[in-house]
Amino acid sequence: MGTPDFARVNLQSLCDAGENVVGVVTPQDKPRGRGLVLTPCDVKKYAMEKGLPVYQPVTLKDGAFLNTLKELDPELIIVVAYGKILPEYVLNYPKYGCINGHASILPEYRGAAPMQRAIIDGKTETGVSIQRMDIGLDTGDVIYVERVSIEDNDNFEAVHDKLATASSRALLKTVELLKNGEATYTPQGEEFTYAEKITKEDCYIDFKDTVQNVHNRIRGLSPIPLAFTKTKEGKVLKIVKAHISDACKGGNTGEVTHLDNAIHIMCKDGVIALDVVVPEGKGKMNARDFINGRKIAVGDILG
Numbered sequence: 001m002g003t004p005d006f007a008r009v010n011l012q013s014l015c016d017a018g019e020n021v022v023g024v025v026t027p028q029d030k031p032r033g034r035g036l037v038l039t040p041c042d043v044k045k046y047a048m049e050k051g052l053p054v055y056q057p058v059t060l061k062d063g064a065f066l067n068t069l070k071e072l073d074p075e076l077i078i079v080v081a082y083g084k085i086l087p088e089y090v091l092n093y094p095k096y097g098c099i100n101g102h103a104s105i106l107p108e109y110r111g112a113a114p115m116q117r118a119i120i121d122g123k124t125e126t127g128v129s130i131q132r133m134d135i136g137l138d139t140g141d142v143i144y145v146e147r148v149s150i151e152d153n154d155n156f157e158a159v160h161d162k163l164a165t166a167s168s169r170a171l172l173k174t175v176e177l178l179k180n181g182e183a184t185y186t187p188q189g190e191e192f193t194y195a196e197k198i199t200k201e202d203c204y205i206d207f208k209d210t211v212q213n214v215h216n217r218i219r220g221l222s223p224i225p226l227a228f229t230k231t232k233e234g235k236v237l238k239i240v241k242a243h244i245s246d247a248c249k250g251g252n253t254g255e256v257t258h259l260d261n262a263i264h265i266m267c268k269d270g271v272i273a274l275d276v277v278v279p280e281g282k283g284k285m286n287a288r289d290f291i292n293g294r295k296i297a298v299g300d301i302l303g
Helices: 005-016 042-050 066-072 114-120 156-179 211-220 287-292
Strands: 030-032 037-039 077-079 098-102 125-132 142-149 227-230 236-245 256-259 263-266 271-279
Touching (some): 005 156, 142 156, 271 287
Antiparallel strands (some): 256 263, 263 271
16 A cells, blocks of 8 residues: 555565565545646556556545455555555454554654654654554554664655665565564554644745754755745745855845855854755756846845
């Protein structure tokens, strides 16, 4: 059971390992693009390429999926970024239960946006937890954990790709443990943190914050949905890539202090340099091209 590319990578690893995947469950196709064409998710696309049976129930509630479940009769259900809560009759059906690959070291960052929140919070390490699912949200006993580092300049895309690969390895290891009767189940305990869904407010850059926090926010939201500020004309300026500058400090927070191949902006305790931006109504461009278009000047206040 899964939806986005992160889940597709995990499904592919199971297929490549020769596991007997009896069915793939995804959400219904959604309209995308200007033409609002119904488009399958990444997991469905891969499953169709492999000739795997695909099921797209509108709901799992009130036993709606029970007959299909009996027909498939799975020994194990693997859930990765599926997006729906599994009712008890699904959780309790398989011999080995339902396991979930969650992109954090549980009980830290339960919820919808664990990768983005870890980067925004300045974490230097995250990981994947394989948990035995229960009726709670990411509250199940942990079977296996694989840790990965978050480097100084890793953005959401880089961490996503690292964790997708780590999750694939962790899932295969967990399946092996289950088959051999060697799996252990560690309760998470009562202390936890929650990674809420990213909102528009999360994307706004406050240059009164520390330069490290500003950099972390930009990294954590790139390449999607992108952190943003506003130009002196009130136009939205999204930030794809930035770095902490060693340029001289000085000026008001939010003030453009220097222009070269980047846009240098004063934060609370240092200077952030914007390298790649998306101006309102335009495509992605290097900061130099934005500067050459005379859309910004030293002394401008952003925000």
